[in-house]
Amino acid sequence: MHLELSGLTKSFGSLVANDHIDLVIEPGEIHCLLGENGAGKSTLMNMLYGLLQPDSGEIVIDGEKVQITSPSDAIKHGIGMVHQHFMLVPVFTVAENIMLGRENTRAGGVLDRKKAHALVTELSDRYGFEVDPEALVENIPVGVQQRVEIIKALTNDASVLILDEPTAVLTPAEIDELIGVMRQLKENGTSIVFITHKLKEVKAIADKITVIRRGKVVGDAEPSASEEELAELMVGRAVDLVVDKEPAQPKDVVLRVEGLTVIDERGFTAVDSVDLEVRAGEILAVAGVQGNGQTELAEALLGLTPIAAGKISLDGDDLTGRSTRQRLDAGIGYVPEDRAHDGFVGPFTVAENLVLDLFRQAPFGNGLALRTDEIEKNAQARVEEFDIRTQGIDQPVSSLSGGNQQKVVLARELSRPLKLLVASQPTRGVDVGSIEFLHARIVEERDNGTAVLIVSTELDEIAALTDRVAVMYRGKVVGVVPADTPRDELGLMMAGASKSEAHEVAIENPTTLGTI
Amino acid sequence: MSETTADTVRPPAPAAIEAPADRTRRLRVGGVMLVFALIGFGLAIFTNGGKATFQLVSGDLQNNLLGVPAQFTALVLGILGVIAAGAYLLRRVPQSYSGYLAALLGICFIGSFLCWAAAGKTFPLANQFQGTLNFATPLILGALAGVLCERAGVINIAIEGQFLVGAFTAAVVSSTTNSAAAALIAAAVSGVVMAWLLAVFSIKYLVNQVVLGVVLVVFASGITGYLFDQFLQEDADKLNTPNVLSAVKIPGLADIPFIGPILFNQTVLVYLTYLAVAVVTFVLFQTRWGLRVRAVGEHPKAADTVGIKVKRVRYSAVLWAGVLAGLGGAFFTVGYAGSFSKEMTAGNGFIALAALIMGRWHPIGAMVAALFFGFATQLQSQLQIIQTPIPGELLLMAPYLATIIAVAGLVGRVRAPKADGEPYVTE
Numbered sequence: 001m002h003l004e005l006s007g008l009t010k011s012f013g014s015l016v017a018n019d020h021i022d023l024v025i026e027p028g029e030i031h032c033l034l035g036e037n038g039a040g041k042s043t044l045m046n047m048l049y050g051l052l053q054p055d056s057g058e059i060v061i062d063g064e065k066v067q068i069t070s071p072s073d074a075i076k077h078g079i080g081m082v083h084q085h086f087m088l089v090p091v092f093t094v095a096e097n098i099m100l101g102r103e104n105t106r107a108g109g110v111l112d113r114k115k116a117h118a119l120v121t122e123l124s125d126r127y128g129f130e131v132d133p134e135a136l137v138e139n140i141p142v143g144v145q146q147r148v149e150i151i152k153a154l155t156n157d158a159s160v161l162i163l164d165e166p167t168a169v170l171t172p173a174e175i176d177e178l179i180g181v182m183r184q185l186k187e188n189g190t191s192i193v194f195i196t197h198k199l200k201e202v203k204a205i206a207d208k209i210t211v212i213r214r215g216k217v218v219g220d221a222e223p224s225a226s227e228e229e230l231a232e233l234m235v236g237r238a239v240d241l242v243v244d245k246e247p248a249q250p251k252d253v254v255l256r257v258e259g260l261t262v263i264d265e266r267g268f269t270a271v272d273s274v275d276l277e278v279r280a281g282e283i284l285a286v287a288g289v290q291g292n293g294q295t296e297l298a299e300a301l302l303g304l305t306p307i308a309a310g311k312i313s314l315d316g317d318d319l320t321g322r323s324t325r326q327r328l329d330a331g332i333g334y335v336p337e338d339r340a341h342d343g344f345v346g347p348f349t350v351a352e353n354l355v356l357d358l359f360r361q362a363p364f365g366n367g368l369a370l371r372t373d374e375i376e377k378n379a380q381a382r383v384e385e386f387d388i389r390t391q392g393i394d395q396p397v398s399s400l401s402g403g404n405q406q407k408v409v410l411a412r413e414l415s416r417p418l419k420l421l422v423a424s425q426p427t428r429g430v431d432v433g434s435i436e437f438l439h440a441r442i443v444e445e446r447d448n449g450t451a452v453l454i455v456s457t458e459l460d461e462i463a464a465l466t467d468r469v470a471v472m473y474r475g476k477v478v479g480v481v482p483a484d485t486p487r488d489e490l491g492l493m494m495a496g497a498s499k500s501e502a503h504e505v506a507i508e509n510p511t512t513l514g515t516i
Numbered sequence: 517m518s519e520t521t522a523d524t525v526r527p528p529a530p531a532a533i534e535a536p537a538d539r540t541r542r543l544r545v546g547g548v549m550l551v552f553a554l555i556g557f558g559l560a561i562f563t564n565g566g567k568a569t570f571q572l573v574s575g576d577l578q579n580n581l582l583g584v585p586a587q588f589t590a591l592v593l594g595i596l597g598v599i600a601a602g603a604y605l606l607r608r609v610p611q612s613y614s615g616y617l618a619a620l621l622g623i624c625f626i627g628s629f630l631c632w633a634a635a636g637k638t639f640p641l642a643n644q645f646q647g648t649l650n651f652a653t654p655l656i657l658g659a660l661a662g663v664l665c666e667r668a669g670v671i672n673i674a675i676e677g678q679f680l681v682g683a684f685t686a687a688v689v690s691s692t693t694n695s696a697a698a699a700l701i702a703a704a705v706s707g708v709v710m711a712w713l714l715a716v717f718s719i720k721y722l723v724n725q726v727v728l729g730v731v732l733v734v735f736a737s738g739i740t741g742y743l744f745d746q747f748l749q750e751d752a753d754k755l756n757t758p759n760v761l762s763a764v765k766i767p768g769l770a771d772i773p774f775i776g777p778i779l780f781n782q783t784v785l786v787y788l789t790y791l792a793v794a795v796v797t798f799v800l801f802q803t804r805w806g807l808r809v810r811a812v813g814e815h816p817k818a819a820d821t822v823g824i825k826v827k828r829v830r831y832s833a834v835l836w837a838g839v840l841a842g843l844g845g846a847f848f849t850v851g852y853a854g855s856f857s858k859e860m861t862a863g864n865g866f867i868a869l870a871a872l873i874m875g876r877w878h879p880i881g882a883m884v885a886a887l888f889f890g891f892a893t894q895l896q897s898q899l900q901i902i903q904t905p906i907p908g909e910l911l912l913m914a915p916y917l918a919t920i921i922a923v924a925g926l927v928g929r930v931r932a933p934k935a936d937g938e939p940y941v942t943e
Contacts, residue, residue, distance in 0.1 A: 051821070051942070072823025087818035089811050090934070100811050101822030103804040110803050152822070267538055306537075 001027055001062060001078055001159040001191065008057035010043055017043040019215045020057065025160060030182060030192045032202045034221075034234055035212035037402060037429045041195045042084070044212070045162050049081045050074040072101075080158025082149040084165040090138035094131055094148050095120050098155055123151045127181055142291065143174040150181065161185065162193045167201055171289045172459070172491025176511045179205050197234070198460075199227045235432045243436075245443045248467040250279035252315075254451035255301070255420050260310035262296045262475075270296040272475035273310065278420065283442065283452040285466035285483065287459070289494050293475035294455045295337055298424045301453075302334050303327050315419060328357055331419035335409050335426050337455070343409040346398030350390050351379035353397045354412050378415070386411040387437060403434025410438060414445060421445055424455040439465050459487055546605030548921065549621055553594070553601035556628040560590035568634040570641040572774050577638065586635035590628040597624035626891075633904045644891075644898050645778045650852060652890030653789050654679065654861075657844030658868025659875065659882035660796050661707075661837035666877060667800060668833035669813035670718050671937040673729025675841050676865025677736030678710045682845020684740040687856035688748070690758030690849070699758065699850050700785065700843060707842020708835050710736065715834040719827050722939040733865070741858050748856060760854045761785055785843065785851045792840055797879040809833045813933035816940040826940045844868070870919050877932060892918045 003025040010018040017040045025031050035041045046052040048059065050068040058065050061077055068074050074081070088097050099116040106112050120133035129147045137145060146166060153161050163182075167175045182192055182205060196202060202209055202223070209221040211233045219233055231239040255278040262271035271293045278284045286294050299305040301312060303324040312319045314330055328334070336342035344353045355364045355375050363374040379393040386407045390400055397408055406426065413421065426442065427435045442465065446452050456462050462469055463483060470480045471493040479499035481490070488506035489499075497505065568586040571577065600621040603609050609617060630639060658675045665672035685706035690699035713732060717723040748756040761783035769780040800806040808829045811819040816826045848864075849856050867889055874888075875881030896911040904911075 049821070070823065071821045075823055081821070083821065087815070087821045089815045089818055091814055092807075092811070096807060097818075100807060100819065101824050103807060105804050108803070109805055111807060263538075265537060 001025075003079075003160055003191070004060040005044070005048065006058055006060065008044065008047055008054045008059070010047060010052060010054050016215050018047070018054075021212070021215075021217055023210060023217070025191050025193060026208075027159075027191055028186055028189050029207040030186055030194055030205055032206035032209045033193060033195045033212060034197065034199075034202050034209055034230065036197055036234055036431050038431070039212045039234075040215040041212055042164055043215075045081065045164060045193065045195060048074065049079060049162065075156045075158075078157060078159040079162065080153025080156055080160070081162040082146065082153060082164065082166060084168065086142075086145050086149055088137045088145055088148060088152075091136065093134050093136055094140070095133040097137055097148060098133075098152055102156065119155060120151060123154055127184060129181075142169040142289075143171070143177075146170070146178070147181075158190065160191045160193065162195070164195045165197075166194070167196065167198065168457075169290050171495045172487065172511060173495050175201070199230045199234075200460075202230065203227070231432070239432055240436060243439045243443060243464045246447070248282040248446065250282040250467070251449065252280055253277045254280050254315055255453065256311075256313045256316075257301070258311045258313075260297070260300060260312065261308045262293070262300050262305060263308045264296060269475050271300060271307075274472075274475075274477050276470060276477065276480075278451040278453050280419075280449050280451050281446055282468065283446050283454060283466045285462045285469045286453065286455045286472055287462050287469050287490060287494060288457065288472035290457050292472045292494075294457075294472055295424065296475075297472070298334075298337070298422055298453075298455050301327075301422055302332065331417065333413035333416065333418040333421040333450075335406075335413055335421070335423035337424035337428075339406055339409055340398075344397045344405065347396050349394045350383065350388065350397055350400070350408060351375050351393040353408050354379050354382050354393075354415070356412060358412070358416065382408075382411040382415065386441070401431065401434075403430040403438075406430050406438060407434065410441060414441065418445070418450045420451045420453065422453045422455075425457065426454060427456075427458070427461060435461075459490060462490070463487070542605070542607065545618075546601065549601035549604055549618065550598075552625050553597040553621055556597045556625040557591075557594035559632040560587065560594035560628050563587040563590045563628075563632045564635045566636045568631050568636070569638040570630075570634065571638055572642055574640070574642040574646060574777070581638070582641070584631070586631045590631035590635075593624040593627040593631070597621050597628065600624065626895075633899055633902065637902050639902060640898060642774070642778065644894055645775075647894030647897065648887060648890040649778065649782070649786065650890070651893045652886045653786050653851065654844040654847040654864055655868045655871055655886035655889055656789050656883050657792060657840045657847070658865055659871040659886050660792055660879055661841035661844065662869055662872035663796065663800070663875075663877055663879050663882055664809070664833050664837035664840070665714075666872065666936050667813045667933055668809045668830045669816060669933060669935040669938060669940070670714070670830055670834050671725040671729065672714060672834070672837065672841075673726055673869065674710060674714050674732035674736075674865075675844075675868050676861055676863065677729075677733040678707045678838060678841035679845035679848065679861040679865045679868075680733075680736040680740050680859075681706045681710050682842035683848040683860060684743065684845075684856050685842070686846035687758045687849035688755055691755050694759060696759065696761055696784070696850065700788075700846055703846035703850075704839045704842040707840070707845065708838035711834050711838025711841070714838075715831050718939065719830050719834070722941065725937050725939075737859060740856075744856065744858055752855075756855050758850045758854060758856075760852070761850055783851055785847055788843060792843075793879055793883050796840075800879065805829075805832070810933070812940070813935055816935050816938075820940075820942070830940070841865075867919060873932075889919060 005021060005023040008018055008021045021044055033041045043052060047054045048068065050070045050073050053069065059068060060066070066077055068077065089100070095113065095116040098120050099111070104112040104115040117133045120131060124131040129151065131144060131147055131151065137148065146169070166178060170178060185192060194205065206223045209223060211218050211221060213234060213236055221230060221233060255276070257274060257276040260271055260274045261269065264270040274297060286297060288294050296305055300307050303322060314332065317330065319327055319330060340346065344356065352375070355378060359365050359370060364371055364378070376393060382388070383390065383393060388407045388411065389404050397405055400408070410426070423442065427438055430438065442452060454466055466483045468480055469483055469485065469490065470477050471490065472478070473494060473496045478493050478496060481499060486506060488511055489502040491511065492502035492505055493499065563586050565587055567583045570582040572582055573580040600617045604614055604617045633639065658679060661678065662672050662675055682703040686699045686703035689702040690696065710732060714728065717728050718725045763781050763783055766780040770776045800809065808819065808824055811824065812826045812829045820826050845861065848860055853860065868886065871885035871889055872882050874885035875883065892914055896914050899906065899911050
């Protein structure tokens with residue numbers, strides 16, 4: 001199928017998310033849409049899939065202009081989409097999810113479950129997916145859920161398949177498998193639109209690359225282009241992909257975690273007898289695929305989630321059983337994973353958010369009253385120091401870009417004297433310019449002698465920023481390795497292999513991404 | 517690709533250590549169970565000797581009586597209850613069986629209680645079950661209506677209002693037409709009209725569904741009260757003398773000893789209720805429409821992306837639920853009381869809502885919960901008749917107390933449909 005988008009434009013209020021975008025997808029090609037978070041990639045694809053209506057512009061399929069006003073129109077025209085946040089009903093079985101919307105029925109609308117079962121089995125076998133049609137979606141791993149999404153699109157006879165940031169939730173090994181599946185689909189004549197901001201993946205898989213920046217197509221590139229070239233095109237200026245830093249000079253142990261165990265709400269062991277040490281003046285990364293207990297570990301350190309067993313101590317001081325405020329007062333800074341939810345109060349101003357955990361103390365608090373002059377003075381200083389791009393300190397934080405919101409959070413946490421900084425996904429959804437700044441500030445804090453614990457799922461960030469890496473898999477720390485450990489080895493450990501196993505296997509079986 | 521790399525991330529295995537939240541819950545629920553078990557046991561100790569007699573056929577005081585040694589039976593049941601509660605509290609039984617333990621305890625407790633209350637007297641057991649079914653019928657229909665709405669993602673607090681309007685309409689139509697069929701159909705239609713108001717305001721105009729539900733109840737109570745004062749009271753002979761539905765015996769089934777006359781010598785509305793439980797269960801879990809209803813209640817966006825019209829499915833679920841709630845309302849007038857009076861549904865719509873939650877949003881569960889509430893209500897009136905030392909006022913509280921305990925602590929880990937109460941808005 002030959003798909004052409006011409007002049008597609010979409011605005012939300014005053015923000016032009018897509019500005020006259022032209023794009024041609026040839027039959028059987030893997031077309032990468034590369035762009036930073038918020039560049040407008042998803043908006044474009046949501047218009048193609050009928051979830052959003054363009055303000056102007058047209059979609060042409062095989063020479064014919066078409067109107068796509070709903071997902072069912074898109075499906076009818078052979079367009080399938082795997083969303084970044086999966087569109088699966090968690091309490092349904094795989095087969096139920098597959099048949100939803102296109103149910104095979106017997107008389108009276110009674111579901112023909114056998115047919116759906118057979119269909120899943122057939123497609124699963126054809127692509128080597130190993131998906132159990134009767135498994136509940138909430139009980140299967142994300143990697144498998146993604147395959148269910150792909151099967152869902154294939155059962156609708158999609159000839160163009162849109163994959164929106166498909167690798168964010170996968171282990172490196174699973175990414176490799178996904179790349180294999182994409183190649184197989186391509187051989188069968190399916191075109192693939194692959195949306196990502198990860199340069200390595202683009203180079204590994206793309207036939208053609210289109211780069212989008214601030215809602216506009218800024219150029220095409222060949223897969224042979226270097227990462228630096230692609231990054232420059234994506235960001236609009238030369239980007240330093242490496243973080244400048246001296247080797248760490250670790251001193252005394254600040255954070256000591258012994259036998260920490262957390263049981264989550266569903267009764268599963270989220271963190272399984274974890275032992276960790278972080279020293280003053282070093283950055284320890286907790287690496288792993290999303291959902292392997294890192295979130296719960298960070299929350300347990302802050303006392304946000306109850307622990308079932310174990311001990312946490314800071315500078316020899318036992319924190320187990322202390323409240324979150326006591327832990328903050330003891331000198332822990334915290335950048336939460338979901339900043340919009342836990343990191344700031346969106347409708348509050350920048351100035352207010354900058355003292356969210358400080359307003360009780362002098363100089364900001366004075367008995368029952370707040371000292372607004374001090375709060376404003378503090379805000380001016382922080383905005384300048386952290387280069388927070390805002391129209392004023394009285395603007396609500398929700399009006400800032402993701403990167404600047406994160407700067408507000410980090411600025412607040414770093415404005416107290418810290419012994420330990422816990423930062424979960426500090427650069428998720430943040431533009432490249434801000435990432436450079438945030439990384440530099442975290443390194444600076446390390447060099448001031450703070451112990452830093454970073455939770456991250458991005459291998460690039462881990463390699464660039466951290467000194468040691470603790471890899472978590474199913475709640476356990478499978479090993480602690482130096483930050484310059486080869487990517488493939490880290491990837492294998494993230495899938496549960498021990499340090500030595502990972503080393504051997506990685507040498508024998510290099511993966512596509514590891515060898516770039 | 518080697519063995520290790522092919523391995524994907526699976527969810528972690530169930531914990532060997534109990535989560536703190538689970539532990540708290542077990543101790544709390546176990547504590548409540550133990551209190552009940554000990555009360556049951558205590559009652560057994562204070563049971564006077566002699567025989568407790570249970571009447572197995574309604575109105576027959578000579579034959580068909582079941583006599584048991586009161587104290588002995590009460591003691592046996594009391595001890596069983598304590599064992600059940602203890603086993604739960606001390607984690608002697610796998611988690612998945614804990615529901616059975618609670619049920620066993622409940623039966624033991626009620627058994628001991630009945631032995632204590634009926635020692636030396638005759639307890640009309642057949643009446644007890646007959647009354648249970650009477651009280652439970654509207655509750656079941658209301659709870660089923662709630663199941664349909666909430667499975668589709670629309671909270672229905674307005675069941676009480678639908679009951680009132682259904683009861684009123686059935687009374688008036690039955691009085692004026694003398695036709696049972698017309699009365700039931702009119703009641704169903706009036707339920708749908710109320711449901712339509714709920715649907716339009718919640719699905720189209722995105723009004724907060726809890727507030728909306730309460731407003732609809734107030735509206736229903738106001739409008740039926742006004743019409744009652746203005747017309748029904750003025751002209752009661754013509755407008756408020758509905759024919760109570762007559763019982764229809766099902767040949768064969770009605771001759772089964774004990775349960776036959778209770779279950780199968782009933783009005784057509786009760787049979788419709790049996791049918792409704794089966795139909796709603798089947799439709800919800802085995803048909804295309806049911807799959808879509810559950811999908812829009814769990815993850816409407818997922819349904820939208822596969823081309824399902826989310827709002828349309830929600831409308832249809834809420835409107836069909838209106839049929840059930842309207843019929844439930846009809847039971848109050850044409851199924852039971854024989855005339856309409858103000859506020860006659862007396863909070864039953866809210867009890868139906870409790871049954872829905874206690875039944876974990878499942879039609880069968882909702883039915884069981886409704887039967888339990890019906891049993892408690894009927895027991896209270898029976899006990900007043902056979903005169904127990906407990907004051908009647910306290911007994912009148914019993915069903916509501918049971919509701920609170922059941923809904924607050926003993927429902928277990930309840931999971932409502934994920935998108936329950938969330939309007940679906942496309943950008």
